[in-house]
Amino acid sequence: MFENLYLVYLAPLMGVDLILQGLFIGALFALIAYGLALVWGVMNVKNLAQGDMVILGGYISYQATLWGFHPMLAMPVAIVLMFGLGWLIYALIIRRVVDRDMFTSLLATFGLSLLIQQVLNLIYGPEVKVAESGFGNFQLDTFIIIQNVRLYSLLIAGALAIAIVIFMKKSRMGQAIRATAQDARAARVLGINTDRVYAFTYALNASICGAAGVLVAMIWVIQPYYGIVYSIRAFIIVTAAGLGNLPGVILTGFGLGAWENVAGFMFGAEFAVAAVVIMLVLVLMYRLLQSYRVRQVVR
Amino acid sequence: MTSARKLDLKVYAGLILFGIITPILFPNYTSQVAVMWLMVLMAVTWDMTGGQMGYNSLGNVIFFGLGMYASAVVQISMFADVAKYTASFGAMYVEFTEVQYFTGLSLGIVVGGIVATLFALLIGPFMLGLRGPYFAIGTLGLAVAVAELIAGWGYVGAGSGISMPVYPGVAGESTFVWYILLGVTALLAHLFVRWLYSTQFGLAMNAIRDDEDKAEAMGIRTTRYKVLTWAASAFFLGMGGAIFGNMSGFIEPLEVAFPTATFGIFMVAMALLGGKGTLWGPVLGAILFHIVKEATWTYLLGWQWVALGAIIIINIVYFQQGILGWAQDKWPAAFGLTVDRGPEDQPTGDTRPEAAE
Numbered sequence: 135m136f137e138n139l140y141l142v143y144l145a146p147l148m149g150v151d152l153i154l155q156g157l158f159i160g161a162l163f164a165l166i167a168y169g170l171a172l173v174w175g176v177m178n179v180k181n182l183a184q185g186d187m188v189i190l191g192g193y194i195s196y197q198a199t200l201w202g203f204h205p206m207l208a209m210p211v212a213i214v215l216m217f218g219l220g221w222l223i224y225a226l227i228i229r230r231v232v233d234r235d236m237f238t239s240l241l242a243t244f245g246l247s248l249l250i251q252q253v254l255n256l257i258y259g260p261e262v263k264v265a266e267s268g269f270g271n272f273q274l275d276t277f278i279i280i281q282n283v284r285l286y287s288l289l290i291a292g293a294l295a296i297a298i299v300i301f302m303k304k305s306r307m308g309q310a311i312r313a314t315a316q317d318a319r320a321a322r323v324l325g326i327n328t329d330r331v332y333a334f335t336y337a338l339n340a341s342i343c344g345a346a347g348v349l350v351a352m353i354w355v356i357q358p359y360y361g362i363v364y365s366i367r368a369f370i371i372v373t374a375a376g377l378g379n380l381p382g383v384i385l386t387g388f389g390l391g392a393w394e395n396v397a398g399f400m401f402g403a404e405f406a407v408a409a410v411v412i413m414l415v416l417v418l419m420y421r422l423l424q425s426y427r428v429r430q431v432v433r
Numbered sequence: 434m435t436s437a438r439k440l441d442l443k444v445y446a447g448l449i450l451f452g453i454i455t456p457i458l459f460p461n462y463t464s465q466v467a468v469m470w471l472m473v474l475m476a477v478t479w480d481m482t483g484g485q486m487g488y489n490s491l492g493n494v495i496f497f498g499l500g501m502y503a504s505a506v507v508q509i510s511m512f513a514d515v516a517k518y519t520a521s522f523g524a525m526y527v528e529f530t531e532v533q534y535f536t537g538l539s540l541g542i543v544v545g546g547i548v549a550t551l552f553a554l555l556i557g558p559f560m561l562g563l564r565g566p567y568f569a570i571g572t573l574g575l576a577v578a579v580a581e582l583i584a585g586w587g588y589v590g591a592g593s594g595i596s597m598p599v600y601p602g603v604a605g606e607s608t609f610v611w612y613i614l615l616g617v618t619a620l621l622a623h624l625f626v627r628w629l630y631s632t633q634f635g636l637a638m639n640a641i642r643d644d645e646d647k648a649e650a651m652g653i654r655t656t657r658y659k660v661l662t663w664a665a666s667a668f669f670l671g672m673g674g675a676i677f678g679n680m681s682g683f684i685e686p687l688e689v690a691f692p693t694a695t696f697g698i699f700m701v702a703m704a705l706l707g708g709k710g711t712l713w714g715p716v717l718g719a720i721l722f723h724i725v726k727e728a729t730w731t732y733l734l735g736w737q738w739v740a741l742g743a744i745i746i747i748n749i750v751y752f753q754q755g756i757l758g759w760a761q762d763k764w765p766a767a768f769g770l771t772v773d774r775g776p777e778d779q780p781t782g783d784t785r786p787e788a789a790e
Contacts, residue, residue: 180566230750236566237489241701241749244491248694249742256735359694362577369570404592408581414574422562 151278152399153392158284159353160391161291162346164384166364167371168295169342175377176315176335177232182243183223185364186250187340191216191347192356193254195265205265205352209290212344220340224333232332247361254358265351287349294345298338299380311335315378363407366414374417437768441627444713445620452616456609467612467680469723474619474673475696476703476715476722477626478666483701484709485630486662487642488561492572493670494697495579496549498690500671501678502583503548504541505595508679511537519590531601542614542675549671550664557660564645573693580691594685597678611680618676622669627712629665638662642710699726702745708755717756 166188173181191212198208227246231239269282302308313321314331322328350356350364371390375382393413398406452470456463475497482488509515512533529537556575563571584592600607629635637658640648649655678684691697699722707718725744729737754762761768 180570182570227746227750234753237569238749238753240491240566240569241489241698241705242746244698245702245742245745245749248698248745249739251694252738252742256739362693366574366577369574373567373570402585404585405581408578408585411574411578411581415571415578418563418567418571418574419559421567422559426562 147278149396152396154278154280155284156392156395157388158280158288158391159395160388161288161384162349162353162387163364163367163371163391164387165291165295165342165346167368167375167383167387168298168380169339169346170368171372171375171377171383172311172342173336173339174372176311177228177332178236179228179232179239179336180236180243180369181336181339182240182365183247183250183361184339184343184368185361185366186247186254187216187220187343187361188347188350188364189254189356189358189361190219190250191344192265192351193258193263193347194344195348195351196258196263196356199265205267205348206286208265209345209348212348213341216344217337217341220337221333223340224336228336229329229332247365251358251361258358260358262355262357263351264355265348267352281353283352287353290349291346294342295384298342307331307334363410366411370410370414370417373414373421441712448716449620456612463608463612464680465723465727467608467615469720470612470615470619471673471677472699472703472719472723473716474615474622474669475700476707476719477619477622478670478673479700480704480709480715481626481629481638481666482659482663484704484711484715485635485642486638486659487645488659488663489569489701490572490663491569491697491701492574492576492693493666493700494691494693495572495576496553496667496670497674497677497696498580498583498686499552500545500549500674501684501690502589502595503671504538504545504675505597505678505684506589507541507544508537508598509595511540516588519588519595529598529601534598534601537598538679541679542672545675546668546672549667549674553664553667554660557663558656561656561659561663573697576691576693576697580686580693583686583690592686594683594689596683597681599682600679607680611676614676615673615680618669618672623716625665625669630712634658634661698745702748705753705755706748708757708759708761711755711757711761714755714757721756 166184170181170184173179194212194215195205195208198211199205223246227242228239231242267283269286271279271281302312310321310326310331311334313324313326314328314335318328321331347356367390371383371386375386390410390413394406394410397409401409452466455466475493479490479493482490482493506515509518512529560568560571560575583589589595600610602610630638637648637653640651640653641655641658645655674690678690681689684690703718703722704715705718706722707716708714726737726741729740733740752759
């Protein structure tokens, strides 16, 4: 089990490589978690279908490769399609759970995640798929080999994040979203159509997930049932960083990516998922101890 | 009180009668109905924490799977070496005599229940400190984590699972054994919760659901009640898992033992469908859900899972109070409830508390 640890000891640059690879992935996690934090903060819905939306975006780019296009070209398509789908899901399901207790939204989105999984399973089958990007690698050192696709995905994730932040700060809708997050009732009094804001927020989150999914399908593999792990990662990051804490979300995303990559190497790939999920339990425990200290109801 | 008691007795008698008649009249449906008893067991045990105590767990399958694995290890280890047995991937065939098999089975079922209980007692104080959605997500995460850890543990066969010992008796007879075991476990679990809800312990559980902080301020040791309730539900669920593992003949961590996406969500959906927080709601919900599930299985080739997801969403979004919950709202008197509509002559300002943010 610890032979790999010794390997890293012998070649410290290998450790650098592991962490670097993890950081590239972490950018994607941060992006997905930011979408979750948006929906959670604005409309108080905990979206357990987050990961399945990511996987759905991945299948859009996989479909593009089937039709002979480059998967990167699927990015704008995925953003637009997922925006529409998010709006539809909001109109059909989420609208009715916004004002209800949190467990309702959690369960409803869990049902939604089952639905997405099964539809994908019916269409594409349970096999693992990958959208071949054909980008090469470049080598910094014997041990540090960077896949170009990871580097590009880091850049794209960063560009998307900056675009979203500017949108939230400057645009009319972004301001309305922030106002609704602060106080939905006051926003309604001041003439903001909160229903539209909610719909837009959920749709925006869906397209963020779609864009992230396109990158995931190129870097890793996708499979209909892989969504839950992305949901859990997003929950870890948001729970650890707190709502409305963008720098925290980004840092935690990078940290989680690095931890996952390192843990997957040290303990073996079969424990990579377990390492992530145990991290969730640890973060929740930490929050629990914190709330014991403050002694207030955690809602 | 007595009329409710009489009604309960009638329902019990009816269900037991149904349970005895079905395998005689329709022997082909025995295993389906056996799974239905398992579903009833799951819904009833989920409702102990979810409905009566307000702690909605999405990861109660942990206890199901732990019970299953514990009983498998016990049954095999009594007469063979577990590591060797699992490493052979079912190639090592151990002939169990009837006496050996049934001692192993009965011990395995009890140990399955006890291991699940111990695990609940161990993690309860931590997990049950989380509230609301954090508890739900935490338990879901824990279930996934336990499944992944067992999938990486070579001693119990890792991802390739364990083939359970083969039933020694006549072929076809075993189905009836599992049927009886699951039916009796479900009945025992329901009798237990019926007794439990009638005690002061049950009142404390409901107090925790209604307002935990107030309950604590009134001197109820909430953590103790929460952990004990979870442990009790884990005991029955662990036994159910042990029996189901033997019934399916082959156990494996992700799909059979810790199926968060199937049984894990079914038990919640069933309790909600029937009406959570009621005595008979989970039973009704489980029976209806199982019938709908089996019907869609037969006629919707391939699309059954999609239909099931849609049913769960519709149930939760549009009809959350469930059948008995709806009936209780409509005819409260029939359930022995008195509804305090408030003094009629007071000025009718909106005195209702704000909906929870």
